[in-house]
Amino acid sequence: DTAVSQTPKYLVTQMGNDKSIKCEQNLGHDTMYWYKQDSKKFLKIMFSYNNKELIINETVPNRFSPKSPDKAHLNLHINSLELGDSAVYFCASSQGAILNYGYTFGSGTRLTVV
Amino acid sequence: KQEVTQIPAALSVPEGENLVLNCSFTDSAIYNLQWFRQDPGKGLTSLLLIQSSQREQTSGRLNASLDKSSGRSTLYIAASQPGDSATYLCAVYETSYDKVIFGPGTSLSVIP
Numbered sequence: 001d002t003a004v005s006q007t008p009k010y011l012v013t014q015m016g017n018d019k020s021i022k023c024e025q026n027l028g029h030d031t032m033y034w035y036k037q038d039s040k041k042f043l044k045i046m047f048s049y050n051n052k053e054l055i056i057n058e059t060v061p062n063r064f065s066p067k068s069p070d071k072a073h074l075n076l077h078i079n080s081l082e083l084g085d086s087a088v089y090f091c092a093s094s095q096g097a098i099l100n101y102g103y104t105f106g107s108g109t110r111l112t113v114v
Numbered sequence: 115k116q117e118v119t120q121i122p123a124a125l126s127v128p129e130g131e132n133l134v135l136n137c138s139f140t141d142s143a144i145y146n147l148q149w150f151r152q153d154p155g156k157g158l159t160s161l162l163l164i165q166s167s168q169r170e171q172t173s174g175r176l177n178a179s180l181d182k183s184s185g186r187s188t189l190y191i192a193a194s195q196p197g198d199s200a201t202y203l204c205a206v207y208e209t210s211y212d213k214v215i216f217g218p219g220t221s222l223s224v225i226p
């Protein structure tokens with residue numbers, strides 16, 4: 001299936017731990033994104049990569065570090081997890097600019113920090 | 115600063131009704147606007163994408179319109195079905211900061 005896939009789907013972890021969320025797209029898209037959806041359902045962009053290069057880095061704590069080994073993958077590593085990091089994290093991709101084609105989203109990773 | 119709002123926040127309708135969801139944005143300088151649906155515990159599915167030069171897009175029972183000058187978009191759902199129950203989000207791709215801004219969504223329940 002052609003898609004944006006994220007793993008894991010659910011992640012429960014204790015405060016202070018380090019965790020990673022993986023994202024892969026087989027759509028041949030150039031640009032990948034990480035979004036955070038908070039408890040009020042607002043979606044906010046965190047990072048954007050185009051052909052493995054960072055092009056958007058919103059005001060996100062340094063504890064969040066994206067890694068793009070190739071243009072089909074954009075992983076999100078989070079250090080020293082805090083309670084406030086609990087949210088649903090979505091990976092997305094687009095072909096070039098969002099201008100013409102819009103986004104394709106993954107199914108999300110629900111992170112719960114306890 | 116671009117702000118996107120969606121009214122109502124929640125909507126409940128009986129099956130078979132036609133309904134309209136609203137999306138408003140404060141800055142008309144946009145490239146495009148996209149409508150998504152989000153099912154509980156799942157990701158976002160793209161429904162319709164309207165470029166700034168377009169007035170509307172149609173897909174099956176869905177019709178999305180765009181009035182850039184007034185900062186409004188509507189998503190019309192004809193003959194609603196229980197399977198349409200989901201949260202519907204609109205997102206605008208603004209030109210000023212080259213960003214996509216999402217609205218908070220409208221939670222739709224279609225009652226059999």
